[in-house]
Amino acid sequence: MFSDILWIFFDMGSTLVDEQQAFRHRVRDAIKGTDIGEEQFYQTMISYYQQNKKGDKEAFAFYNLAKPEWHSEDEVLYAGVKECLNRLKGRYRLGIIANQLPGACKRLEQWGILQEFSLIVTSDREGVAKPDPRIFEAALQRADCPVERCVMIGDRLDNDIAPAKKLGFKTIWVKQGLNAYTSPTSQWEQADTVVDKIEQIMALFGV
Known part of the structure; x- marks a missing residue:
């Protein structure tokens, strides 16, 4: 399936970057001074993701809490990311398409x-964010590559897989982070390939 690929594009959050501690930090900030437990909030959030809703947004609304600022300093790379990118770079051009x-x-x-x-x-x-197709089109234009020779890899079916697939990208869904609890709701959200960890990408591309 990926034998004729020239460009591999990655999302960042929950694809290359583990955001778990940043999410935890945001939740702790939000519930501070309340009687809401961290795990209680997390389970509520997960239940919404399982309904294919934006779980964090829904949980903040459910508990009537403001969404605190995001702590980027808590983000870390997933295991195997550096090796994966280094190996892929020897054979493909790599890019980022991310909010x-x-x-x-x-x-x-x-x-x-x-x-x-x-x-x-x-x-x-x-100045435009996924799932708006214009951000994908901008990447394609700058890569100067036919879309059928490009792959989009991401953790979100709504933001990464569906809009990329509609444009003709090959797609890989990485089931990491909170969006691993979601499920495809249309043909466009059916990724060409699904993996559980970003480091499994290496085997898909034979590197």
């Missing part, structure tokens, strides 16, 4: 993987 707060390139540099990417397209720079 990110300002400073994404700086964070990639701090994690030691900025140099692995030939193209980085993020919402804070483009």
Whole structure:
């Protein structure tokens, strides 16, 4: 399926980057001073994700809590990411298509993987966010590559898989993070391939 691929595009959050501690930090900030337990909030959030809803947003609304700021400093790379990118780079061009707060390139540099990417397209720079197809189209234009020779890898069916597939990308769903609890709701959310961990990508591409 991936024998004719030239470009591999990655999402960042919950794809390359483990956001678990950042989510936990946000929840602790939100429930501070209340009688709501951290695990209680988390289970409520998961139950909404299992209903294919935006679980964090729904849980904050359910408990009538404001959503605190995001702590990017709590983000870390998933195990195997550096090796995976290094191996893939020897055979493919790598890019990023991600919804990110300002400073994404700086964070990639701090994690030691900025140099692995030939193209980085993020919402804070483009002024448009996934699932808007324009952010994917911008990446395709700059890559100067036919869409059928591109792969999109991400953790979200609604933001990563569906919009990319509609444009003609090959797609890989990485079931990491909270969106692992969701399920496809349409043909567009049916990824071409599903993996449980980002490091499994290496075997798919034979590197």
